[in-house]
Amino acid sequence: MDTIRVLLADDQRLVRAGFATMLSVEDDIEVVGQVTNGQEAVDFAASQDVDVVLMDVQMPVMDGIRATELVTAEGRGKVIILTTFERDDYLFDAIRGGASGFLLKNADPEDLVAAVRAVAGGYALLAPEVTVRVIQQFASQLGGRNSPPAQRQPSPEQQQKQALLAPLTQREKEVLTCMAAGLSNAELATKLSLAEATVKSHVSSLLAKIQVRDRVQAVVFAYESGFIRPGE
Structure with missing residues (x-):
């Protein structure tokens, strides 16, 4: 099986380091880059071979939603959104933007690894907790309709x-x-x-x-x- 090339996009160094540590022990996964904002993620994916981007939502310069739209529109890689639910309203926008999965930042290491492999393999992934929040957000958007x-x-x-x-x-x-x-x-x-x-x-x-x-x-x-x- 080909090695899965992963890009980490998060403005918090400790978060990036933690995910990199979790993934680096896997023989079939390689962290090929770490960036601190959405624009850097777009630029990196455009210039390097990337299979999966682990994308934070709230980042400076360009947020993860817009970056997801640009990365997926150009077919530069699959995107897994990382969220702490600080901005629930972003989740549904990210789905529309082409994200293939959602994962909580406090996910267990084995869940993170499984998510990367699933999305790289062409599958989509919604954590059950995220599904509930997406549905709730969608319901609020429908409102009076x-x-x-x-x-x-x-x-x-x-x-x-x-x-x-x-x-x-x-x-x-x-x-x-x-x-x-x-x-x-x-x-x-x-x-x-x-x-x-x-x-x-x-x-x-x-x-x-x-x-x-x-x-x-x-x-x-x-x-x-x-x-x-x-x-x-």
Whole structure:
């Protein structure tokens, strides 16, 4: 397996040092750079071969949200957002900006390593705690738009998304509902009494049908389409 090249972007030296120490003991992971702001992250990713960027949100010069947008738009690497929930309102913006995962800064070393490997392998990752906060933030953004279904007229964008839901099987809809609640594949398998391999197959199928690239985007889709409504 090729070595996963990781860039650390955080304005706190101790945080960078801690993550570097956690990752440096892994044979298949190499920390190729450490930067202190979003602009440096964008510049580094543009000039060096980077697989995964561990991106802080609040940084000087350029914040992690804008940096994520620029890095992912150019295909310069996958981004995992690191958060302490000091700015919950950034999380949903980061999803829209192309982030592939969210991780708490106090995550266990094994969770950090697993997240880097998962995202490098093309998967998306939402820590359960982060999923809850993203959903809460999304609900607050919707605000007054949560009128009763009988009075709500779907927007043209919502109608397009709802059309993509039509081909989903009942099982795929159950999987999407569970994904929106933040369940992992293992938790999905237990809840739905399925083999984990079967769950992975359902997830891949529904992602293709609703035309999103990963689980993170699927959660966004579930809410934006009206398939899941905040508070349900």
